[in-house]
Amino acid sequence: MPHNSAPAGAPAFLRVHRPSTVDLIATELRNAIYSGGLPVGSPLREVEISRQLGVSRSPLREAAQRLVQEGLLTAIPGQGLRVATVSEDRLPDLFEARIAVETHAARILIRHNDAGALAKVTAAFDHLTEAVKGTDARTIGDADLDFHFALVEAAGNTRLTRYMSTLVVETRLASFSSKQGYVVRRDVTPSHQAIMAALKSGDAEAAAAAIAEHLTEATARMTGELAERGIEVETVAGAPEPGAVYELGPIDHTSNPAD
Amino acid sequence: MPHNSAPAGAPAFLRVHRPSTVDLIATELRNAIYSGGLPVGSPLREVEISRQLGVSRSPLREAAQRLVQEGLLTAIPGQGLRVATVSEDRLPDLFEARIAVETHAARILIRHNDAGALAKVTAAFDHLTEAVKGTDARTIGDADLDFHFALVEAAGNTRLTRYMSTLVVETRLASFSSKQGYVVRRDVTPSHQAIMAALKSGDAEAAAAAIAEHLTEATARMTGELAERGIEVETVAGAPEPGAVYELGPIDHTSNPAD
C-alpha cells in the first residue's frame, strides 16, 4: 500500500501559492483597519473603496465577506458594511478568547521545547522593551501586539495563528473604540517579563497564569475599572492619524509580490 | 452624562436581526458540507450550485468567501473553489485547536458556575448516551459533536463559540477524508463521562485534562496510530450518503424564516 503522506527523500514540489485578488484586497482592508485608515464604525462605500483599490465592486465585496466572517466588519442588509466597533461591554468576551488562544499557545510552545521558536518570541520581546523606551503610543502598541502574536505563531498551530491574527486587529479596534482615545500603559514590560521568564523556565502553568493575569489586568484597565477604583496607571496617548482620508494602495494582480 | 450601555428598566429595542441572503447561503453551504452533500475535495461549480439555490453567482461567491476564511473551502486562483480536505497529517493541528478552545471553555464554564448552562451540557450528554445505544454511525457522530459544541456554547463566549462551530465541521470533514471511511468508535461514553464528572464537581483542571486526553486519544485513533500499535477499538462504520447528488434547498430571501 503506497502512502503519500510521508515525504521520504525528495520533497517533490509543494503546491505553488499565488495570492488571488481577493486575498490581496482582504489583506489591504485588514491593514487599513489595523492602522486606523478605516475608522471604527465608518461605513465603507463600495464604489469609493473599489476605485481607490483599482478593482471592481465584485472582488471587493467578496473580500469584505471574509472580514465579516472574522468579525472585523459588520453587515446590515440594507445599510451595507461598517467597520466593527468593539464597545466596552464586549471587551471581556474578546480578552477571554485571547486568554484561551494565548495560554494554550504557551503550553504548546513549552511542550515542543523548540529553541528556534522561543528565540523568535524573545526577539519580539526585545523589540518591545526597545519600543517602550520611546514615547510613541502607536509604536508601543504595535510592539505589544506583535509580541503576543509572535507567541502564538511560535506554537506553530495554523488555526490558533489564524485566530490570533484576527484577535490582534480586534484588540486594536477596541483601542480605537475606547472613549478615552488610543492609550497604552507605560509599564508594559514587567508583566511581559513574567511571561517570558515562565516560557524560558519551561513552566507551562506559570506561563498560562502570567498570560491570563496580564490580559485580565488589561481588560480591567480598558474598561475603566481601575480608574473607578482610584487606581492610576501611567499611560501614553496618541491619535491614530489626524484627519486625512487614508488612501488605500491600488491592487496589482498581474505582478508577483514575491519579487 | 447619559449612558446607554446599561439597560435599566425597559430594555428599549434591540436591533432587529434580519439574515441577509449571503448569511442564508453560507449556512446552507455549511450544512451541505457537514452532512456530506458536498463531498470532500469536490470542486463546486458555481453556475450549478447557484441555480440550485435559486440565486445568482455573485451572492454565492460572496458566501463562499466566508467559508474560505473559515477554512472549509479552499480557493485556488485559476481553479475555483473546492471543499477542503483534512488529511491525516493535519489532524494534530485541528485537534490541538479543539483542545485549546474546549479546555478553556470548560474552565470558563466552571468559573461561572451557572447551573442553567451546565444543564444544557448535561442534556447534550444524555442525548449522546442515548445515541450510542443505536448502531447508526452518523447519529452517534452527530451527538458526539453536538456535545462538544454544547460544552463550548455553554461558556457563553461568542468568539469561542464561533471557532467551535467551524471546528465541528472541520472534524466532520476529517472523518469524511479518512481513508478508513466514516467511522466512530463504539465506546465514546466513558471518556465523556469523565469530562462530565469533572464539570459537575467543579474541578477545572480535571476537566481540562479529561478533555485534552479525550481529544488526544481521538487524534491517535484517527491517524491510525492505535491500529499500527496493534490496539483494536470497536467502531461503527457508516457511509455518508450513497450516490445521489445532494440537492441544495432554494434560498428564499423574501419571507421571514422566524415564522
Next chain:
DNA sequence: GCGTGTATGTTTGTCGACAATATGACATAC
C-alpha cells in the same frame, strides 16, 4: 512508446448596469 505541442470546451474572474431599498431633507398637518 513516450513526451511534447496544439486545439477545444468549460469554468472561473471581473466588469458594468439595473432594480430595490434606505437615508436625509423638505413640506404639510395638527
Next chain:
DNA sequence: GTATGTCATATTGTCGACAAACATACACGC
C-alpha cells in the same frame, strides 16, 4: 412646535455577459 408624510438622492443587492485561464483530449514528432 412637534410630528407625520412625501419626495429626491445615493447606495446597496443582484443580475447577466464578456474575457481570461485552466483542464482535457487529440495529434504530432522524436
